[in-house]
Amino acid sequence: MTDPSTALPSDPRRVERAGDRARVVIIGGGPGGYEAALTAARHGAETVLVEERGIGGAAVITDVVPSKTLIATADVLDLVAGSEQLGIRDADNGTAPAAHSLNVDLAAVNRRVRELAAAQSADIRASLVEAGVRVLDGRGRLDGPDRVEVLDASGRCEELLDADVVLLSVGARPRELAGAPCDGERILNWTQLYDLDRLPEHLIVVGSGVTGAEFASAYRALGSRVTLVSSRDKVLPGTDADAADVLEHAFARRGITVRSRTRAETARRTEDGVAVTLTSGEEITGSHVLMALGGIPSTRDLGLFTAGVRVRESGHIETDRVSRTSVRGVYAAGDCTGVYPLASVAAMQGRIAMHHALGDAVSPLIAAQVSSAIFTSPEIAVVGASEQDVASGETRGEVLTLPLDTNPRAKMQGISEGFVKLIVRPGSHTVLGAVVVAPRASELILPYTLAVAHRLTAEQVAGTFTVYPSLTGSLAEVARQRLLDDQG
Numbered sequence: 001m002t003d004p005s006t007a008l009p010s011d012p013r014r015v016e017r018a019g020d021r022a023r024v025v026i027i028g029g030g031p032g033g034y035e036a037a038l039t040a041a042r043h044g045a046e047t048v049l050v051e052e053r054g055i056g057g058a059a060v061i062t063d064v065v066p067s068k069t070l071i072a073t074a075d076v077l078d079l080v081a082g083s084e085q086l087g088i089r090d091a092d093n094g095t096a097p098a099a100h101s102l103n104v105d106l107a108a109v110n111r112r113v114r115e116l117a118a119a120q121s122a123d124i125r126a127s128l129v130e131a132g133v134r135v136l137d138g139r140g141r142l143d144g145p146d147r148v149e150v151l152d153a154s155g156r157c158e159e160l161l162d163a164d165v166v167l168l169s170v171g172a173r174p175r176e177l178a179g180a181p182c183d184g185e186r187i188l189n190w191t192q193l194y195d196l197d198r199l200p201e202h203l204i205v206v207g208s209g210v211t212g213a214e215f216a217s218a219y220r221a222l223g224s225r226v227t228l229v230s231s232r233d234k235v236l237p238g239t240d241a242d243a244a245d246v247l248e249h250a251f252a253r254r255g256i257t258v259r260s261r262t263r264a265e266t267a268r269r270t271e272d273g274v275a276v277t278l279t280s281g282e283e284i285t286g287s288h289v290l291m292a293l294g295g296i297p298s299t300r301d302l303g304l305f306t307a308g309v310r311v312r313e314s315g316h317i318e319t320d321r322v323s324r325t326s327v328r329g330v331y332a333a334g335d336c337t338g339v340y341p342l343a344s345v346a347a348m349q350g351r352i353a354m355h356h357a358l359g360d361a362v363s364p365l366i367a368a369q370v371s372s373a374i375f376t377s378p379e380i381a382v383v384g385a386s387e388q389d390v391a392s393g394e395t396r397g398e399v400l401t402l403p404l405d406t407n408p409r410a411k412m413q414g415i416s417e418g419f420v421k422l423i424v425r426p427g428s429h430t431v432l433g434a435v436v437v438a439p440r441a442s443e444l445i446l447p448y449t450l451a452v453a454h455r456l457t458a459e460q461v462a463g464t465f466t467v468y469p470s471l472t473g474s475l476a477e478v479a480r481q482r483l484l485d486d487q488g
Contacts, residue, residue, distance in 0.1 A: 021046045022358060025148045025163040027140030027302070030057025031343040032169035032333030034124050036350030040165075041131040043358045048161055049133055050140035050150055056121040058171045058335075059343040062191035065120050067214060069113045070193075071375050074221035077102065078377050081221070085414045104222045107197035114194055142166065142303030145327045149303075165329050165357040168309075168317060169350060170302060172295030172335035179266035179277075180206075180291060186274045187267050188290050190215065200224045200288040204276050206264040207292035208235040210374050213247065215290055217376040220256050227257040227284060229264050229276070236374065240387060240435045242401070243380045246417055247437075250378065259284070267291070297336040314338060321364030323353035331357060339365070342372055368433075371449040373442035378418050381445035384433030384452040385423050397423045397432050400458075402478035404438055409469040415439060420474045422448070422458065429458040431479075438471055447475055 024040040026033045029051030040047040054061045080102065089095065128135055138158060139151040148166060150159040174189035176182055184192045190211055201224065205216045208230030220226045228235065228251070234244045235251070235258060251258060259278070266277045273287040297315045304311055310318045310326040316338030323331045331353035334346035348365060355362040371383035389395040404410045404418035421435040434448035451461055462479035466472045 022164045023162060024048070024165045024167070024354070024357070025140070025161045026050065026167045026169060027142075027148060028057060028167075028169035028171060028334070028336075029053075029055040029124075029135075030059050030169055030171050030334055030346060032346035032350035033057065033167065034128060034350075035347040036167045036169065036331075036333060036354045037128055037133045038131050039351045039354040040358065041128075041133050043354065043360065045165075045354075045358060047131075047133045048136060049128060050136045050138055050148065050161075052137070052139040054121050055125040055128065055135065056117070057169075058173075058191070059346070060120050060124065061117055062194075064343050065117045066113045066194050067190070067211075067218075068375055069116050070109065071214065071218045073104070073109050074218040075377065077104070077221045077223075082414055102223075104199055106199045106222070109222075110194045110196060141301065142168075142307040142309070142330075144303075145307045145309075145330055163329070165331065165354075167323075167350065167353055168299075168302065168325070168330070168332040168336060169334045169346065170298045170336045172297050172341070174291065175293040175296050176291055177206075177264065177267070177293065180264065180268075180289070182291060183269070186269050186288050188288060190290065190292060193290065196288075200286070202227070202273070202286035202288075204229065204274065204284055204286040204289040205292055206267070206276065206289060207294070208232060208237070208258070209292065209294060210236065211294075212290070212292035214375050215292060216251070216256055217247075220251075220254050221377060225255075225286075227259060227286065229259045229262060229278070229284070231261065231263045233260055236380070239374070239380065240382060240421070242387075242419065242421065243382075243435055243437045246378065246419070247376055247380065250376075250417055254377075264289075264291075295335060295341065297338065299336050312338065319349075321366075322356040322362055323349045323365075324356070329357070340367075340370055340372070342370070344372075345370060366453075369449065369453045371445050373445065375442065378415075378437055378439055379441035381436045381441035382434070383445055383449045384431070386433055386435075387421065387423065389433070390423060395423075395432060396426060398426055399423055400478050400481045402474055402481065404471070404474060407469075407471060407474045407477075409471050409473065410438075412469065413439075415471075420478045422461075422478045424458045424479075430455050431458060431461060436475075440471075444471060444475065447472070 022045040024045045024047045026049045037049045141149045143149045148161045149157045182189045203219050203224045204227045205212045206229045216226050216228045236244045263279045265279050267289050274289045276284045317332040319332050319337045333349035335341050373381040385395045387399050390397040400422045402420050418438040423433040431451040436444045458479040466476050
């Protein structure tokens with residue numbers, strides 16, 4: 001750390017370290033940043049967090065919280081659309097209920113989205129202040145490995161902060177096509193959807209990864225006509241193939257058009273909508289287009305070169321499993337590292353970084369224990385090794401699968417799509433991975449995540465009590481297949 005006594009006394013921006021407490025400066029207030037700040041404060045460190053867009057970062061302000069709030073509304077409409085077989089009828093005319101017979105006030109939905117995001121941001125800020133974290137509104141930038149500049153909106157340095165430990169958690173921004181610049185009105189990225197006050201008549205979604213699939217599913221449930229442009233053979237490339245098949249079947253059943261093996265080249269506004277030109281030369285017209293092409297790490301003009309922090313060709317900051325960068329005392333967490341674009345992973349990276357930096361016992365991030373979910377209808381949740389890992393020979397495993405349509409609770413709720421898949425090691429039957437495709441799969445995956453993290457066996461999962469009837473019954477039932485196979 002730079003000796004504070006060498007600072008120019010005429011520089012009023014310089015903030016000196018007080019006493020013998022470790023000084024931690026965090027750039028970025030998303031999950032990685034605010035969890036790191038809380039952890040550092042609990043360790044007794046003098047902690048400063050610098051954030052320019054709002055506490056909670058993109059995850060809270062423009063990404064995870066808003067999108068899942070929107071999807072919660074779409075889920076209600078999905079329930080209505082599937083309630084005919086449950087015997088529910090319209091009270092006035094006795095007809096079967098349908099989602100399209102309901103009106104969605106998108107302005108009200110998006111107002112609620114923004115209010116919830118703001119409330120969550122305020123709650124996080126309050127918890128930081130209560131913990132003793134100094135929160136600064138501004139843009140942070142490295143001025144060497146042990147000093148951070150705090151810049152205002154015009155780029156003027158308002159304050160210099162000395163640091164024993166720096167954490168970079170600056171997230172990522174939406175990727176855009178050069179031939180389809182987003183205008184926030186008709187050509188949109190995922191941060192701009194929440195300013196719409198009317199439901200798109202026909203939404204073209206470019207990109208079939210997690211973000212594209214989630215918004216295609218949600219806006220179809222809300223009542224929009226949806227066309228999904230995918231450069232791959234299937235939606236959700238890299239996800240469990242059987243799960244992708246179920247989702248594609250659900251998309252087809254619900255009327256979502258999927259244009260596979262093609263890319264969008266340009267998008268332009270027309271008199272009353274948009275026109276998207278594909279690489280084949282074909283043109284698709286709609287009312288709006290969502291560019292869901294992944295993210296770019298927000299690492300430009302962060303002072304990384306000056307500080308000597310190594311960056312990959314993609315722009316992501318290089319880190320190890322305890323979040324260290326190439327420079328002593330400088331750590332990084334979240335989407336800017338390219339480890340996993342998940343808020344839960346960013347938060348864990350931030351906590352690990354502070355435990356390591358401040359001398360506490362720490363367990364490194366273990367990729368095989370990371371669970372994730374895709375909030376489509378039905379949801380898809382995964383953890384650990386995949387069936388593709390087994391098929392490629394990367395992992396020695398057995399794959400056990402059980403469709404949900406045999407589950408009594410699923411029958412009661414009219415659920416016909418989905419399955420549970422368990423991957424176990426031959427011989428020991430240790431649980432290596434799992435896939436759940438079902439309503440609320442994001443909640444159902446937890447028992448399997450515990451099984452992977454604690455090296456439980458299929459026998460231990462199978463012998464655990466489950467409520468009858470429940471969807472969790474299938475989590476244990478699929479494990480019993482391993483026992484039956486042995487007995488047979």
